[in-house]
Amino acid sequence: MSDCIEVIKGDITQLIDVDVIVNAANPSLMGGGGVDGAIHRAAGETILEACKAIRRQEGMCDPGQAVITEAGNMTAQAIIHAVGPVWQGGNQQEAELLAQTYRNCLDLAAANRYRTIAFPAISTGVYGFPRQQAARIAWDTVYRYLGQRPLPEKAIFVCFDEETQQIYQTLADTL
Ligand code: AR6
Numbered sequence: 001m002s003d004c005i006e007v008i009k010g011d012i013t014q015l016i017d018v019d020v021i022v023n024a025a026n027p028s029l030m031g032g033g034g035v036d037g038a039i040h041r042a043a044g045e046t047i048l049e050a051c052k053a054i055r056r057q058e059g060m061c062d063p064g065q066a067v068i069t070e071a072g073n074m075t076a077q078a079i080i081h082a083v084g085p086v087w088q089g090g091n092q093q094e095a096e097l098l099a100q101t102y103r104n105c106l107d108l109a110a111a112n113r114y115r116t117i118a119f120p121a122i123s124t125g126v127y128g129f130p131r132q133q134a135a136r137i138a139w140d141t142v143y144r145y146l147g148q149r150p151l152p153e154k155a156i157f158v159c160f161d162e163e164t165q166q167i168y169q170t171l172a173d174t175l
Contacts, residue, residue: 009165013042019114025081027060032110043072063099084123102141118156
């Protein structure tokens with residue numbers, strides 16, 4: 001089961017051989033900094049247009065929710081734009097909202113019959129979620145989901161920095 005999850009260090013926009021790339025977006029879905037900016041740059045203008053169309057139809061994307069678009073210039077098949085919670089000290093259901101964010105991404109990937117999905121460390125940058133706690137939630141949520149469902153078959157946690165990679169690697173090693 002543990003081979004269903006891979007931990008790598010790097011830039012998520014450079015991944016090849018993955019069906020779905022998850023973006024840490026904001027409720028506007030109009031792009032931003034961090035991994036959101038990098039993904040929109042790599043994917044191109046058509047993805048912003050796709051996000052605008054979703055906005056027109058469905059409005060803002062609440063924390064915990066996610067939407068799917070094609071992947072434009074990226075080699076993946078699709079991008080899931082997920083809105084994690086902003087850390088507000090821990091008493092505003094941030095943990096449950098973060099778990100929900102991961103679950104909604106997995107549901108969308110499964111519904112579209114994708115087999116592999118790559119996640120950044122959602123909410124741990126600009127949104128300020130403590131890295132250790134966020135990694136534990138991400139790991140437990142994804143691990144449980146993959147163990148219970150046929151799809152997706154594999155998840156990759158893409159860590160942008162050394163500290164995040166070490167946190168995820170420790171979780172992987174304790175399995
Ligand atoms: N590949 C993988 N991970 C990355 C990359 C990359 N290219 N770039 C950054 N990270 P953040 P959030 C890591 O701030 O906290 C945006 O402006 C980064 O080191 O991108 O969910 C949105 O529009 C960190 O570990 O996302 C929202 O307004 C993780 O990705 C807001 O930021 C998440 O950091 C969302 O904040």
